[in-house]
Amino acid sequence: MDFISDDKSYFNICTVMQTQLMGFCDEFVCRQPGVEILLPPYPVRELKVGNRQIAKFPAVSIPFSGALEHRERFHNCSGRVVSLVISPRFLDRLLEPIDGNWMGLEFDYRLDHLPLNSAFRIARRWLGVVNDLSDGSASSALADCQLSELFFELLLIWPNSYSQNIKTALGTGHFPSHLTKIKKIMAEHLVDPEFDLDALCAQAGMSKFHLIREFRMQTGLSPMRYYNCLRIDLARKKLRTTQQPISALAFDLGFDDISTFNKLFKRTTGMVPRFYRHFFRC
Numbered sequence: 001m002d003f004i005s006d007d008k009s010y011f012n013i014c015t016v017m018q019t020q021l022m023g024f025c026d027e028f029v030c031r032q033p034g035v036e037i038l039l040p041p042y043p044v045r046e047l048k049v050g051n052r053q054i055a056k057f058p059a060v061s062i063p064f065s066g067a068l069e070h071r072e073r074f075h076n077c078s079g080r081v082v083s084l085v086i087s088p089r090f091l092d093r094l095l096e097p098i099d100g101n102w103m104g105l106e107f108d109y110r111l112d113h114l115p116l117n118s119a120f121r122i123a124r125r126w127l128g129v130v131n132d133l134s135d136g137s138a139s140s141a142l143a144d145c146q147l148s149e150l151f152f153e154l155l156l157i158w159p160n161s162y163s164q165n166i167k168t169a170l171g172t173g174h175f176p177s178h179l180t181k182i183k184k185i186m187a188e189h190l191v192d193p194e195f196d197l198d199a200l201c202a203q204a205g206m207s208k209f210h211l212i213r214e215f216r217m218q219t220g221l222s223p224m225r226y227y228n229c230l231r232i233d234l235a236r237k238k239l240r241t242t243q244q245p246i247s248a249l250a251f252d253l254g255f256d257d258i259s260t261f262n263k264l265f266k267r268t269t270g271m272v273p274r275f276y277r278h279f280f281r282c
Contacts, residue, residue, distance in 0.1 A: 002021065002022050002023055002024045002025075003019055003020060003021050003022065003024050004019070004020045004022075005017070005018070005019045005020075006018045006019075006020075008133075008134075010133050010138075010140075010143055011140040011143055011144070012087060012089070012090075013086070013087055013090050013140070013143050013144060013147060014084055014085060014086050014087060014090070014133075014143065014147060015032075015084075015085040015087075016082070016083075016084055016085075016130055016133055016134060017032075017036075017082070017083040017084075017085060018080060018081070018082050019080070019081045019082075020079075020080055021043065021074060021077045021078055021079055021080070021081065022078055023076055023077070023078055024074045024076070024077045024078070025074060025075055025076050025077075026073075026074060027071050027072060027073040027074065028071070028072045028074075029069060029071055030064065030069070030070050030071070030072060031066055031068070031069045031070070032064075032066050032083075032085045033066045033085075033087075033088050033102075034066050034085055034086045034087050034088045034090075034091055034102055035063055035064065035065055035066065035085070035086045035091060035102060035105065035151075036063070036064045036066065036083050036084070036085045036086075037061050037062070037063050037064075037083060037084045037085075037086070037126055037154075038061060038062045038063075038064065038072075038081075038082075038083050039061050039082045039083060039084065039123065039126055039127055039130065040057075040058055040059050040060060040061060040123055040127075041058055041059070041079075042056075042072075042081055042082075043074065043077040043078070043079040043081065044056065044072050044073065044074060044077075044081070045073050045074055045075045045077065046071075046072075046073040047062070047070065047071070047072060047073075048070060048071040048073070049064065049068055049069075049070045049109060050068060050069070050070075052109070054109040054111075055109070055111050057111065057116065057119070059120050059123055060111075060114070060116070060119045060120065060123055061119070061122065061123040061126045061127075062109075063107050063154060063158060064107070065102070065105045065106050065107060066088070066102065066103075067102070067103050067104070067105065067106060068106060082130060084126060084129065084130055086147060086151060088101075088102045088103075090147065091105070091151070093177075093179075093218075094148060094151055094152065094176070094177070094180065095162065096177065097169060097174050097175045097176065097177045098162055098165040098166055098169050098174075098175050099165070100162045100165065104161060104162070105160060105161055105162060106160060106161040107158055107159070107160045107161075108158070108159035108160060110159070113159050114157065114158060114159075115157050118153075118157045119157060119158075122150060122153055122154060122157065125146075125150055126150060128146075129143070129146050129147065129150065132146075132233075132237070135240070137233060137236050137237040137240060138233060139229050139232075139233050139268075140229075141219075141221070141226050141229035141230055141233070142229065142230055142233040144183070144219070145183045145186065145187055145226075145230060146187075148176075148179075148180045148183050148184075149180070149183065149184055149187060152176050152180055178204065178206065178211075178214060179214065179215065179218050179219075181204060182200065182204050182211065182215060182223065185200060185203050185204060186200070186223075186226070186227045186230060187230065190227075190230055190231050190234055190253070190254070191234075191252060191253055191254045192254055193254040193255070193256060195227075195254070196224075197212075197223060197224055200223060200224075200227075211223060228264055228268070229268060231253055231254070231264075232264060232265055232268040232269065234253060235249060235250070235253055235261070235265060235273065236269065236276065239273055239276055239277045239280070240277070240280050246258065246261075246273045246274060246277075249273075250262075250273075261273070
């Protein structure tokens with residue numbers, strides 16, 4: 001066999017598809033429900049959507065709508081091909097404010113219209129999402145938050161069949177949805193010790209009752225529980241990848257005291273931070 005595939009689904013939100021090639025000479029015919037993001041670097045010799053060959057930039061992630069078939073051709077290729085597939089249900093929820101759905105989404109592959117600096121930055125962030133999912137440091141809340149924000153940015157920079165609808169909805173404030181805006185605000189204040197529900201409502205321009213009701217209806221969690229899941233995800237990553245003392249780590253994440261951090265961490269992960277770090281080191 002000249003290739004080995006490994007697909008893993010996460011939280012009914014997305015699937016990470018990894019294929020190891022070993023001197024592979026053939027093509028993959030791909031049509032995944034939802035949107036597939038082909039991540040760099042990819043050892044693909046030729047890419048086609050329908051009958052149209054598309055240009056490749058080594059450091060740019062390339063989106064493919066599941067509404068159209070695309071082909072990836074390889075010639076004596078060895079290496080790893082990684083894609084992130086975002087689920088149809090998740091996409092439809094994000095596209096709802098512009099009366100869109102994943103089946104109606106098509107991308108324009110004339111890369112001369114693409115702002116490359118933004119595309120390079122987003123590609124690095126897609127890779128970061130895949131790494132977080134693969135190493136187990138992302139909860140459903142973090143995956144949901146990251147994918148919502150990144151897909152919104154993708155729609156803004158990559159010309160697509162909904163670009164005009166998006167432009168109109170941005171002008172009237174109807175896109176992105178309240179939920180996406182709220183998640184973005186949370187992500188920007190993960191280490192802010194002064195951030196609380198009142199601050200979130202003020203920045204989102206919503207009443208506390210309306211925000212809590214809408215957020216819980218869409219995610220199944222209260223806003224602050226979701227926010228704390230994001231903070232603990234960040235703490236888990238730091239515990240696994242740094243030698244930073246736990247007290248300093250808690251302070252950097254905006255916790256006033258180590259006791260509050262320990263309790264929240266244990267409630268979320270089932271173990272205190274010290275044991276969590278020791279467990280993954282072992």
